[in-house]
Amino acid sequence: MTDRVYNFSAGPAVLPVPVLEEAQKNLLSLPGVGMSVLESSHRSPHFTEIIETAEANLRNLLNVPDNYSLLFLQGGASLQFSMIAINFLGGTEKPADYILTGSWGKKAIKEAKREGTVNVAWDGADGNYNRVPEASELKLSDDAAYVHFTSNETIQGVEFPVEPSVGDTPLVCDSSSDILSRPIDIAKYDLLYAGAQKNMGPSGVTFVAISDRMLGKAPEQMHALLDYNLMAENKSLYNTPPTFGVYLVMLVTKWLIEEIGGLEQMSVINKQKASMLYDAIDESGGFYKGHAQLKSRSNMNVTWTLETPELEKEFLDEAKKQGLCELKGHRSVGGIRASIYNAMPVEGVTKLRDFMATFKESH
């Protein structure tokens, strides 16, 4: 334990220590089962209990009504970029509206364009993706197949404080980097998806919540692994799911319920952590420059720059010596990025905040 660093990686990211400890304890044999979950058939009674518990925990945390299916898929958010377009844009003459607030939205659009017409309802390029749009700025189509947005752009550190209003058009959201960080009203979404490797578990599991209404719009004939209906009918067990990943999602959601007390409480802690870092930036007199505009600041990924790349390198090197790791900004934008997902303890953020102050003093 003592050799663990504070890991600010954007994903795969830090996991709760109690989750890792439970997984470690049972890695050679689940209690009473005599084999590891890694070795267990996805159709065994004990894995059935695991996947059903994971789903039940997610229904509980996200307050999901019965007319939504919850799926555990593979391929990451990147495969969802394609699956969504193949299923819901491919066979229609309608356009799909994409609200573009950063790098992941761009990737989603790239795949969608292979299948049909994409209307970019807003593009944050002018401000170098430092904010989300006002409602009045959105140029939504009258007849869009769906509206897609990225609730939190991991690379830029830009987060929608609340989902955009899109009327009756199906709302589709890439929530990879802020799912389970705060309560949401899932009834506003027809399809919500998230790679697990930030707030839910390890990489290799992709969570999808999809409404019956949206399932009804999917084509009847579809490649099995791209077929939402087939996955829903088989409760994610059409083929072998990433079983160990689902097990960790079960443990992480259990931790959220039992240790944290739910998403309201998690949200309070997350805001507190983010405020510490944004305050350090704002009170630095320009020594640290935040990337995101005030109202669009992410509570998950705090991004900032220093005066020069050399100074940033020095910041990163000194931070690492103090056990503050993986703070380098994404290679596409540079600077510093502190990813402070659910599992990042307050102590880690406090230590980073204090380091920021000391570093500034000494430079």
Place this chain on the structure above:
Amino acid sequence: MTDRVYNFSAGPAVLPVPVLEEAQKNLLSLPGVGMSVLESSHRSPHFTEIIETAEANLRNLLNVPDNYSLLFLQGGASLQFSMIAINFLGGTEKPADYILTGSWGKKAIKEAKREGTVNVAWDGADGNYNRVPEASELKLSDDAAYVHFTSNETIQGVEFPVEPSVGDTPLVCDSSSDILSRPIDIAKYDLLYAGAQKNMGPSGVTFVAISDRMLGKAPEQMHALLDYNLMAENKSLYNTPPTFGVYLVMLVTKWLIEEIGGLEQMSVINKQKASMLYDAIDESGGFYKGHAQLKSRSNMNVTWTLETPELEKEFLDEAKKQGLCELKGHRSVGGIRASIYNAMPVEGVTKLRDFMATFKESH
């Protein structure tokens, strides 16, 4: 350790104990790194070393020449059923030849038919999929885009003793359930794929070996997660791979090299294990009836029936009491199936063999 059973699951399946022990030891922190591999960025230096070692181990074990790319993908063999057809059958007028020896081949054909013409070059239905074809029985097309076969049918327990000869037509193989169980001549294959959850690691990782020649046949425009070239160019890191799964593949292949001594040695052990069970069947005077014909018997999945379903149930119940678990045949064919992959110790098979003798004596 003492509470571990002998797990004959067809997959996800038993893993080598030293692999589980090393993963367990480091689950909270990789030595010198300070974080779990579960929490590590796929672009971190330590994960780079893991994925490169996994690839190097596989190149070593399978004797893979430089003109092949080795990929770690998601979606299981089932997504490969579609990806292969989308990439190599979709854009061509040529048919694809499928040699059908069991349940998984059927699923592969189902997806391929969505993309083009499938010629079933041989169908084992007449014998209820109890054997592989002779070379003379294959009705191959003159101009097939590729020939697909399933080297080992997990459900029926039918295995090709050697790959079919198909001339210069690209040979594509689903090797999910016998990969790494014996040496193969990879130069005979243009695309070899395998879900990891039998002989390589946990579910959620799909291994693909693909030749440069085959990569050259793939379309230039393709959805990112279905694009072999993109995956090869990015060394499986276009998006986040299933990192923990790749780590276990690295440990399993290390175990194969260092503890077992390579695939020749593994093959000797596997044949020895399989012979014990087939001998028990053959010497039972008809009490146990093997499904597969002699020359097509699988060294990985040994399948047999007893006189009645009631007797089979009794067999399974008594076996389980002795710690011999997951022996029930697949729900689609019934009977008994003992999956004896690389990681199943000889002691487990010996105990099963002895149990079979005792059970027969007492009935």
